[in-house]
Amino acid sequence: MSALVPYTVRDVVPDDWQRVMAVMVEWWGGRDLREMLPWVFFEHFRTTSLIAEHEEELVGFLVGFLCPTHADEAYVHFAGVHPAWRRVGLARDLYRRFCAMAQAEGRTMVRAVTSPVNKDSIAFHQRLGFVLMPGNGEVDGLPVTLDRAGPAQHRVCLELRLEGVAALDTAPSAAADSPAAGGVPA
Numbered sequence: 001m002s003a004l005v006p007y008t009v010r011d012v013v014p015d016d017w018q019r020v021m022a023v024m025v026e027w028w029g030g031r032d033l034r035e036m037l038p039w040v041f042f043e044h045f046r047t048t049s050l051i052a053e054h055e056e057e058l059v060g061f062l063v064g065f066l067c068p069t070h071a072d073e074a075y076v077h078f079a080g081v082h083p084a085w086r087r088v089g090l091a092r093d094l095y096r097r098f099c100a101m102a103q104a105e106g107r108t109m110v111r112a113v114t115s116p117v118n119k120d121s122i123a124f125h126q127r128l129g130f131v132l133m134p135g136n137g138e139v140d141g142l143p144v145t146l147d148r149a150g151p152a153q154h155r156v157c158l159e160l161r162l163e164g165v166a167a168l169d170t171a172p173s174a175a176a177d178s179p180a181a182g183g184v185p186a
Contacts, residue, residue, distance in 0.1 A: 005088070006054070007053060007059055007085075008052070008054075009051070009094065010053075011046050011049065011050065012041075012042050012046055012049040012050065013042070013046065014046075016051050016061070017042040020058070020061055020080070021037075023080075024037070036149075037078050041063045041065075041077060041078075045063065048065045048066055048098070048101060048102075049063040049064055050062045050097060050098065052081075052093075052094060058082070059090065060080065060082060060090045060091065061078075061079065062076060062079040063076070063078045063079070064076040067111075071107075072106075073107060073109050073110070073111055074099075074101075074109070075112065076095070076098060076110060077112075079094060079095070091124065095128055098110070102162065109161050109162060110130075110159070110160045110162065111158065112125060112157075112160075113145075113149075113156065113157050113158065114156050115153075115156070116139040116142045116144050116155070116156050122142070122156055122158075125158045128160065129160050130158040131158065131160075132156060132157070133159050135156070144156055145157055
């Protein structure tokens with residue numbers, strides 16, 4: 001896929017949930033993470049979550065929200081890109097759009113978590129300027145928060161300060177898009 005192939009980005013609608021569920025196992029290389037993305041996100045976070053389409057085909061999505069508890073934070077819960085659309089800047093563009101929306105709403109940081117096994121997701125986030133946050137444990141040399149997603153479900157916590165975010169300020173490029181940016185938490 002070329003970075004020059006056009007795609008459209010819009011807010012999610014509840015009907016998008018079925019479309020996303022239908023592709024998740026494939027996009028995550030056989031891992032079934034669907035239970036981590038319930039329908040409620042597609043109902044209650046419509047204006048902060050995004051769908052990317054090419055000729056009506058789902059090619060990417062980002063599910064995020066403005067944190068109601070911490071007025072300076074936004075959170076990316078899940079993001080995925082069709083395998084054929086990786087390394088063309090789509091994931092980076094979705095994050096850029098989400099961060100711009102968060103900044104417009106007065107947020108100064110974006111947080112996300114991912115599994116320590118998802119090295120591609122960690123590298124992708126770091127290329128965008130996210131930093132790994134200290135945790136209370138370590139897995140494969142990575143700081144993790146133990147049991148963050150349940151018993152033995154450790155997570156790498158990531159944070160991006162939005163002031164002066166160089167990695168997101170420029171046009172999409174293949175270098176910033178992970179080959180397996182299939183998802184944030186996976």
